[in-house]
Amino acid sequence: MVHSWHKSRSTVLTVGAVLGSLYYLYTTKPELFNNALQAYQTLTNNNNQSYHKAVKPIPDEVENNVEEKINPSTAVPMPVDFTTLGKANSTAAVPLKKRAPKKFTSKNSKAQANNCNSNYAVPSVDSDVIVFYSTLTGTSERYANLLHMKLKEVLTKEPELINIDYIEDLDEYFVAPKRENIVYLFVVPSYENESPLDFFLETLKETYNDWRIDSTPLAKLGGYAVFGLGDSENWPEEDKFCYQAIQTDKWLGKLGARRIFPVGTGCIKTDAEQVLEEWVLHLANTLKDKNIPEMMDIVDSDDEGTDEEAEAEDNAVVDVEDMGAIIKRTKESNEDVKKQMVAKDSPTYNSLTKQGYTVVGSHSGVKICRWTKSALRGRGSCYKFAFYGIKSHLCMETTPSLSCSSKCVFCWRHGTNPVGTTWRWQVDPPKAILDGAMEGHYKKIKQLRGVPGVNSARFAEAMTVKHCALSLVGEPIFYPHINEFVGMLHEKHISSFLVCNAQHPDELAAMDQVTQLYVSIDAGKKESLKKVDRPLHRDFWERFQQCLEILREKRNQRTVFRLTLVKDFNTEEIEDYADLVEKGIPCLIEVKGVTYCGTSKGNPLTMKNVPFYEEVKTFVERLNEALNKRGLAYGIAAEHAHSCCILLAQDRFKIDGVWNTHIDYAKFFELLESGKEFGPIDYVAPTPEWAVYGAEAGGFNPEDTRFRRKTKHNLALAEQERLAQEAKDQAEEKVNSIEEKTTEAVEIVDEEPMEVEFF
Numbered sequence: 209m210v211h212s213w214h215k216s217r218s219t220v221l222t223v224g225a226v227l228g229s230l231y232y233l234y235t236t237k238p239e240l241f242n243n244a245l246q247a248y249q250t251l252t253n254n255n256n257q258s259y260h261k262a263v264k265p266i267p268d269e270v271e272n273n274v275e276e277k278i279n280p281s282t283a284v285p286m287p288v289d290f291t292t293l294g295k296a297n298s299t300a301a302v303p304l305k306k307r308a309p310k311k312f313t314s315k316n317s318k319a320q321a322n323n324c325n326s327n328y329a330v331p332s333v334d335s336d337v338i339v340f341y342s343t344l345t346g347t348s349e350r351y352a353n354l355l356h357m358k359l360k361e362v363l364t365k366e367p368e369l370i371n372i373d374y375i376e377d378l379d380e381y382f383v384a385p386k387r388e389n390i391v392y393l394f395v396v397p398s399y400e401n402e403s404p405l406d407f408f409l410e411t412l413k414e415t416y417n418d419w420r421i422d423s424t425p426l427a428k429l430g431g432y433a434v435f436g437l438g439d440s441e442n443w444p445e446e447d448k449f450c451y452q453a454i455q456t457d458k459w460l461g462k463l464g465a466r467r468i469f470p471v472g473t474g475c476i477k478t479d480a481e482q483v484l485e486e487w488v489l490h491l492a493n494t495l496k497d498k499n500i501p502e503m504m505d506i507v508d509s510d511d512e513g514t515d516e517e518a519e520a521e522d523n524a525v526v527d528v529e530d531m532g533a534i535i536k537r538t539k540e541s542n543e544d545v546k547k548q549m550v551a552k553d554s555p556t557y558n559s560l561t562k563q564g565y566t567v568v569g570s571h572s573g574v575k576i577c578r579w580t581k582s583a584l585r586g587r588g589s590c591y592k593f594a595f596y597g598i599k600s601h602l603c604m605e606t607t608p609s610l611s612c613s614s615k616c617v618f619c620w621r622h623g624t625n626p627v628g629t630t631w632r633w634q635v636d637p638p639k640a641i642l643d644g645a646m647e648g649h650y651k652k653i654k655q656l657r658g659v660p661g662v663n664s665a666r667f668a669e670a671m672t673v674k675h676c677a678l679s680l681v682g683e684p685i686f687y688p689h690i691n692e693f694v695g696m697l698h699e700k701h702i703s704s705f706l707v708c709n710a711q712h713p714d715e716l717a718a719m720d721q722v723t724q725l726y727v728s729i730d731a732g733k734k735e736s737l738k739k740v741d742r743p744l745h746r747d748f749w750e751r752f753q754q755c756l757e758i759l760r761e762k763r764n765q766r767t768v769f770r771l772t773l774v775k776d777f778n779t780e781e782i783e784d785y786a787d788l789v790e791k792g793i794p795c796l797i798e799v800k801g802v803t804y805c806g807t808s809k810g811n812p813l814t815m816k817n818v819p820f821y822e823e824v825k826t827f828v829e830r831l832n833e834a835l836n837k838r839g840l841a842y843g844i845a846a847e848h849a850h851s852c853c854i855l856l857a858q859d860r861f862k863i864d865g866v867w868n869t870h871i872d873y874a875k876f877f878e879l880l881e882s883g884k885e886f887g888p889i890d891y892v893a894p895t896p897e898w899a900v901y902g903a904e905a906g907g908f909n910p911e912d913t914r915f916r917r918k919t920k921h922n923l924a925l926a927e928q929e930r931l932a933q934e935a936k937d938q939a940e941e942k943v944n945s946i947e948e949k950t951t952e953a954v955e956i957v958d959e960e961p962m963e964v965e966f967f
């Protein structure tokens with residue numbers, strides 16, 4: 209028996225053939241294509257009925273020869289209006305199907321689905337896999353075949369290959385899937401006009417919005433991943449290129465399916481084959497990975513809280529109740545704690561792991577910063593990208609010593625990290641720390657593969673760390689083998705950004721070459737340094753001064769002062785800071801407004817202590833003036849407004865009128881390996897225009913997407929901006945009308961000079 213959908217299918221095949229030819233025409237001879245389209249539109253406007261009769265269904269006996277029908281070279285060009293595809297009429301070009309009634313699972317099925325999700329197996333090479341595709345002109349089918357072929361080499365069972373456009377009952381797969389733990393892969397095109405995929409996407413949306421049924425029916429799948437095909441030459445805009453693939457990815461996620469790999473997008477005119485090749489490779493590696501971690505919670509909402517909330521969340525501390533219990537337990541097993549800086553059963557270990565740290569060995573740690581997550585989603589890197597060219601998704605933040613000799617008021621650890629003035633713990637070997645840190649870092653990156661918006665190319669890149677920020681928490685130069693550790697990073701061509709708190713002069717003096725060497729300058733005066741850093745050393749000021757002198761002598765190193773401005777603590781000491789700069793002569797000075805990370809017993813700061821960006825700017829301008837007055841040749845080089853951070857640099861970094869604060873990393877390693885002496889200027893690179901101080905972009909890379917969370921705060925800000933713009937427009941209108949009137953008046957005056965009558 210011939211089902212009615214078979215008839216639709218015949219029509220689809222015909223239209224597929226037609227579209228193939230048209231697409232060929234459209235890509236090779238766009239003028240002819242437009243003429244044909246116009247001619248067709250005229251035709252259909254004049255005689256719609258006769259056109260419908262002209263499209264003959266393909267007889268059943270030739271239906272099976274799908275390839276022949278969709279082969280663009282053999283198809284006969286026929287006029288088709290792309291804008292009417294998919295409309296429900298008897299000869300509809302797409303297989304529109306009446307949806308079967310939704311299957312009801314249970315009243316509280318969403319909760320159930322979520323609960324049972326944890327029981328499902330992690331997708332692997334042993335999983336059952338279906339490769340779904342949708343196609344109008346055959347390209348996606350070809351790519352789906354390619355994907356299918358490549359997967360066959362990796363999977364233990366041959367994957368199925370299914371054309372979504374021909375599925376009679378989508379519900380069987382996408383509303384009440386029968387098979388658990390199965391992995392769904394998709395290869396889909398995008399059409400700005402209606403296309404068969406619209407029906408599929410509508411089904412997903414409807415399911416999600418249907419309050420009667422389980423809103424996470426796909427939670428029982430093993431996972432999914434989507435590869436999109438599009439044309440970036442004709443649809444270059446971010447919201448148009450491969451937009452249906454992105455929609456598919458989004459709605460599957462909303463329906464509770466676990467994204468096992470970020471959506472891949474390839475342009476059929478340029479890079480599709482290469483992108484698919486890489487995408488399959490990384491997807492296969494994910495499936496092969498036996499130690500693949502559980503994915504992070506999937507947030508498919510656009511509303512993810514404010515930046516501050518995200519920071520605070522990232523740095524959430526252990527509840528007081530938990531701490532009490534943990535401390536009690538620790539006291540009972542005190543022996544171990546003496547030997548290890550952070551023993552597995554210590555309160556510090558629990559506190560750090562709760563905050564998202566991976567504790568490596570007994571005294572080191574690694575953590576993914578929020579900028580790494582942001583960069584993976586194409587939403588921008590941290591200020592180090594604007595200043596030094598560090599892409600955040602290639603950066604690992606780690607420390608070989610979780611212990612510190614200060615208790616700074618702005619420390620994210622709220623005083624829960626270990627402290628001490630001397631090393632009195634067990635020492636782990638540097639190789640074990642580096643291997644453990646990298647393993648912990650990659651594990652966290654892998655967990656992000658299911659987060660909506662993660663860019664597949666960046667995700668793949670992130671699996672090779674290129675930079676190491678030794679600044680996480682604690683004091684890295686406190687670790688007795690810090691030089692060996694840095695040497696190992698360099699062997700792997702990982703750049704080293706080491707931040708120390710200017711309390712360990714001997715260790716600083718012994719420090720070998722790093723890519724960039726920082727000292728934190730948290731106050732200009734002794735009293736305020738004590739207030740801000742709350743150092744443990746009694747001779748903290750002397751140590752601090754000594755460190756500056758040592759830094760001055762390190763002429764081969766690219767040295768940096770890092771100032772963290774805390775309102776009411778350290779923002780009024782311009783001349784004192786200038787004294788310190790005169791002493792340490794750093795190559796660069798980073799000035800950053802403090803980041804608020806919650807108030808607690810260990811952290812007395814409130815939002816009142818966070819300076820506005822304008823205040824940071826004023827501070828930097830005043831400091832620059834004070835330095836210049838002393839004959840110290842510095843200038844304001846770059847900014848990253850989003851991080852409230854500005855960079856001053858010695859004038860020698862301005863080469864032929866262009867700031868060169870970026871780093872040529874390849875050159876750095878080349879120089880390092882040559883064994884010759886070299887200095888900071890030998891591995892500089894130009895600062896991009898968008899990052900230079902005063903640029904309109906404010907240090908935000910135009911290639912990234914600005915992302916504003918839809919919080920009340922941001923909505924209020926947006927409303928304020930809108931009102932301000934309205935007021936500005938009105939003011940401009942008034943000025944224009946005054947100007948017009950003035951011009952009219954002037955014209956009148958010009959035309960008819962006023963005659964003054966003297967009496």
Ligand SMILES: Cc1cc2nc3c(=O)[nH]c(=O)nc-3n(C[C@H](O)[C@H](O)[C@H](O)COP(=O)(O)O)c2cc1C
Binds near residue numbers: 348448
């Ligand atoms: C009429 C038409 C509209 C298209 N619209 C888009 C679009 O909005 N975004 C995009 O990235 N690609 C667009 N494309 C490019 C197709 O997605 C691309 O050619 C794809 O490979 C077609 O796949 P298929 O042959 O499997 O149907 C369009 C192509 C045509 C002919």
Ligand code: SF4
Binds near residue numbers: 580590
């Ligand atoms: S430098 Fe720091 S904030 Fe920037 S990406 Fe690296 S770890 Fe994250």
